[in-house]
Amino acid sequence: MNGAGLTEAERFAELVVEVGANVQEGQDVELLAHFGTEDAVRAVAGAAYRRGARYVDVWWWDALVKRERLLHARPETLNYVPPEPGARLLRLGEERGCRVWIVGNPHPKALEGIDPERASRDLLPRLKESTEVVMAQTTNWCIASWPTRGWAEQVFPDLDPDAAFERLRRELAHVTRLDEADPAAAWRARVAELKAAAAKLNERRFDALRFLGPGTDLTVGLFRSSMWRAGSFERVDGVESVVNLPTEEVFTTPDPDRVDGVVRSTKPLEYAGSLIEGITVRFEGGRAVELDATTNADVFRAIAAKDEGAARLGEVALVDGSGRIDALGTVFWNTLLDENAASHIALGGSYDFVVEDEAERARANQSQIHVDFMIGSPEVVVDGLSEDGETVPVLRRGVWQI
Amino acid sequence: MPDRSRDLERLADLLVGFGANVQPGQIVAITAYHEMAEAARAVARASYRHGARYVDVFWWDMLVKRARLELAEAETLEYVPPWIGERLRWLGEEGAARIALTGSDSTIFDGVDPSRMGRDLLPYVEEVPVLVNERTTNWTIGPCPNPDWAQRVHPDLEPADALERLWEEIVHVCRLDSNDPVAAWRERMRAIVASADQMSERRFDAIHLSGPGTDLTVGLLPSHRWLGADFTTVDGRTHYPNIPTEEIFTTPDPERVDGQVSATMPLEVYGSVMSGIRIAFEGGRATKVEADEGAEALRSIVAKEGADRLGEIALVDGEGRIGPLGTVFYETLLDENAASHIALGNAYTFPLEDETDQARANRSAVHVDFMIGSPQVDVDGITTDGDRVPVLRGGSWQI
Numbered sequence: 064m065n066g067a068g069l070t071e072a073e074r075f076a077e078l079v080v081e082v083g084a085n086v087q088e089g090q091d092v093e094l095l096a097h098f099g100t101e102d103a104v105r106a107v108a109g110a111a112y113r114r115g116a117r118y119v120d121v122w123w124w125d126a127l128v129k130r131e132r133l134l135h136a137r138p139e140t141l142n143y144v145p146p147e148p149g150a151r152l153l154r155l156g157e158e159r160g161c162r163v164w165i166v167g168n169p170h171p172k173a174l175e176g177i178d179p180e181r182a183s184r185d186l187l188p189r190l191k192e193s194t195e196v197v198m199a200q201t202t203n204w205c206i207a208s209w210p211t212r213g214w215a216e217q218v219f220p221d222l223d224p225d226a227a228f229e230r231l232r233r234e235l236a237h238v239t240r241l242d243e244a245d246p247a248a249a250w251r252a253r254v255a256e257l258k259a260a261a262a263k264l265n266e267r268r269f270d271a272l273r274f275l276g277p278g279t280d281l282t283v284g285l286f287r288s289s290m291w292r293a294g295s296f297e298r299v300d301g302v303e304s305v306v307n308l309p310t311e312e313v314f315t316t317p318d319p320d321r322v323d324g325v326v327r328s329t330k331p332l333e334y335a336g337s338l339i340e341g342i343t344v345r346f347e348g349g350r351a352v353e354l355d356a357t358t359n360a361d362v363f364r365a366i367a368a369k370d371e372g373a374a375r376l377g378e379v380a381l382v383d384g385s386g387r388i389d390a391l392g393t394v395f396w397n398t399l400l401d402e403n404a405a406s407h408i409a410l411g412g413s414y415d416f417v418v419e420d421e422a423e424r425a426r427a428n429q430s431q432i433h434v435d436f437m438i439g440s441p442e443v444v445v446d447g448l449s450e451d452g453e454t455v456p457v458l459r460r461g462v463w464q465i
Numbered sequence: 466m467p468d469r470s471r472d473l474e475r476l477a478d479l480l481v482g483f484g485a486n487v488q489p490g491q492i493v494a495i496t497a498y499h500e501m502a503e504a505a506r507a508v509a510r511a512s513y514r515h516g517a518r519y520v521d522v523f524w525w526d527m528l529v530k531r532a533r534l535e536l537a538e539a540e541t542l543e544y545v546p547p548w549i550g551e552r553l554r555w556l557g558e559e560g561a562a563r564i565a566l567t568g569s570d571s572t573i574f575d576g577v578d579p580s581r582m583g584r585d586l587l588p589y590v591e592e593v594p595v596l597v598n599e600r601t602t603n604w605t606i607g608p609c610p611n612p613d614w615a616q617r618v619h620p621d622l623e624p625a626d627a628l629e630r631l632w633e634e635i636v637h638v639c640r641l642d643s644n645d646p647v648a649a650w651r652e653r654m655r656a657i658v659a660s661a662d663q664m665s666e667r668r669f670d671a672i673h674l675s676g677p678g679t680d681l682t683v684g685l686l687p688s689h690r691w692l693g694a695d696f697t698t699v700d701g702r703t704h705y706p707n708i709p710t711e712e713i714f715t716t717p718d719p720e721r722v723d724g725q726v727s728a729t730m731p732l733e734v735y736g737s738v739m740s741g742i743r744i745a746f747e748g749g750r751a752t753k754v755e756a757d758e759g760a761e762a763l764r765s766i767v768a769k770e771g772a773d774r775l776g777e778i779a780l781v782d783g784e785g786r787i788g789p790l791g792t793v794f795y796e797t798l799l800d801e802n803a804a805s806h807i808a809l810g811n812a813y814t815f816p817l818e819d820e821t822d823q824a825r826a827n828r829s830a831v832h833v834d835f836m837i838g839s840p841q842v843d844v845d846g847i848t849t850d851g852d853r854v855p856v857l858r859g860g861s862w863q864i
Binding site: 091098101104105108109112113115116117118119120121123125127128131132134135136137140143145146147150151154 | 492499502505506509510513514516517518519520521522524526528529532533535536537538541544546547548551552555
């Protein structure tokens with residue numbers, strides 16, 4: 064896909080730098096990337112320098128070096144996290160820097176055969192400081208996806224490797240809207256639609272949402288001042304960034320004490336290299352009291368046991384059927400894409416800045432983790448419950464009812 | 466193309482178990498170019514097997530650097546992100562092990578404005594020599610064959626053949642073709658250190674080199690010692706900073722160098738190739754600098770402060786494995802261990818025992834080694850009485 068003489072990597076880079084992260088003149092850009100995404104990384108570095116970045120700091124992450132650790136390191140050392148990456152992120156926040164994360168794990172099987180208990184101790188390259196920096200809104204940032212061969216084989220195991228890569232490349236170009244003549248304009252339009260849906264939900268001021276479908280009957284309480292948000296984030300000083308490319312969700316922060324019922328995941332979850340499928344959770348008074356999964360249940364339980372807030376909800380998000388991801392019917396084994404395919408909830412930390420009332424904001428869930436998992440599908444009905452007990456249809460077969 | 470994974474494992478084991486001498490519980494920092502992923506993983510694996518607590522890889526991507534050199538605002542090029550130095554200080558505080566993999570194709574920067582290149586020296590940062598002098602980390606540098614470097618070293622061969630040739634050479638010079646490379650290196654280091662000790666006992670007043678185009682006297686300071694490249698950290702961990710290493714070296718008197726010298730191999734400095742170098746010295750100063758290729762670049766280096774005097778003299782005997790290959794590796798680690806050499810610029814002070822001698826050692830921001838030895842170059846020691854004692858003849862020790 065060549066347009067205006069640019070390679071696809073260059074078109075991707077322009078989109079990420081201009082619309083996604085919105086790189087500012089004189090900024091430092093920290094770019095976290097996997098091996099296998101070199102074309103995209105070097106193009107993003109070039110595009111950022113053209114926009115006037117002072118320094119583009121690439122933090123290459125190699126899942127196979129991590130595999131060596133999990134295979135051979137002594138168990139008591141696996142919780143060790145080197146201090147430098149976290150300190151670097153906090154400094155980036157203080158300096159109002161920019162963060163770009165290119166996802167596309169080229170080695171999805173890097174943790175195959177590793178004892179899940181060992182795997183759950185080493186969550187790198189995830190850092191608790193990255194959650195802190197997001198919550199503090201001190202950086203403009205963007206997570207975007209780029210195809211790699213290993214990832215393609217995971218997503219399309221029945222195709223031959225070249226065909227799988229080509230299919231993934233095409234699907235990512237489609238969902239990232241690089242197949243549009245003007246991807247930047249396409250995203251501005253889509254972000255405006257999502258913001259309009261968020262505005263309508265905000266007018267309703269629902270007291271709670273109810274999800275009802277196969278294996279799911281879950282009520283998620285909302286704060287009176289929970290605001291629905293979509294599309295873009297603002298840095299504390301107003302610099303806007305479209306933090307996920309693609310993004311299709313409208314989300315808010317729930318009341319962590321008022322979540323009740325059972326829920327079943329509708330898509331697999333990839334977390335720090337482990338694939339978790341068939342999640343079921345029962346909530347009581349906001350807490351996840353029973354957690355299970357058909358694969359890697361131990362990893363999932365370890366996530367929820369990470370700290371006090373890890374067993375409560377920090378996010379609820381709605382995704383309607385007009386997004387481009389779910390229509391493909393592809394499971395990407397990647398949260399960025401899969402969470403934008405379907406409505407979802409997240410265990411762990413919340414975006415407290417979407418809660419307007421200070422007293423309520425203080426009650427928003429806190430945790431060093433934030434793990435989204437998908438609970439929506441066309442079969443799952445979403446209703447809004449008003450304060451006076453009225454039930455209002457919100458999503459039916461993926462179509463907004465409000 | 467033969468499978469080199471076993472050689473890679475042996476190289477990694479040598480760097481971890483012998484070169485850096487990784488200890489159980491240590492943090493291990495690896496520096497690797499982006500294209501050295503397989504080797505870095507092998508070093509990580511070997512480190513964890515030796516009980517490393519955590520292996521931290523600093524990946525360096527020349528193409529991202531090239532994007533900066535081409536596109537960034539000129540006034541930002543000297544900016545160094547502070548975390549790189551802070552990470553090195555952290556490694557020092559932790560008493561970490563450090564392993565750097567070298568072997569890169571500097572032609573990657575062809576066409577970049579040299580004045581812009583000179584402003585961005587990354588991944589080099591000023592904390593590196595500080596850490597070396599503090600002797601808090603046990604470290605080593607080793608070569609890592611990769612396609613780009615192989616093409617640079619053997620441009621006339623097909624890419625696969627060039628890589629294969631480079632691998633053969635690296636296996637040979639790193640003594641991985643021995644049954645027990647660590648034992649082979651211990652034996653070689655014993656011989657090198659014994660030569661250094663014998664040379665130190667002689668307390669020569671000067672070294673004289675004579676051969677085709679070379680008639681050079683290099684004065685030595687009274688308290689000089691000859692050393693082999695085996696280092697010890699402040700808390701007693703032995704390590705070998707260069708794999709391979711073949712040299713014994715000391716710090717000369719920067720005021721007493723006279724005569725003329727002809728380089729016996731080309732070299733590459735800051736991306737410029739220099740060959741056929743001829744330098745005349747008077748009273749320690751390089752007074753005439755000529756070269757068949759790269760003369761201007763060499764003169765611009767010599768013009769820097771302290772770069773017109775010597776900071777090192779090193780002797781390599783014919784038992785070394787690099788010189789006989791006749792290959793120019795465009796990599797100081799290998800090329801300086803190919804033959805006896807001298808260096809313009811900065812000196813190590815630790816080979817000098819007296820503080821007054823240390824104060825006389827040469828100081829400069831640069832340190833450029835160039836090779837002046839060959840089997841045709843005779844090396845003599847000159848005693849304080851003026852006696853001439855043969856040191857190297859046809860590449861063999863005479864002492």
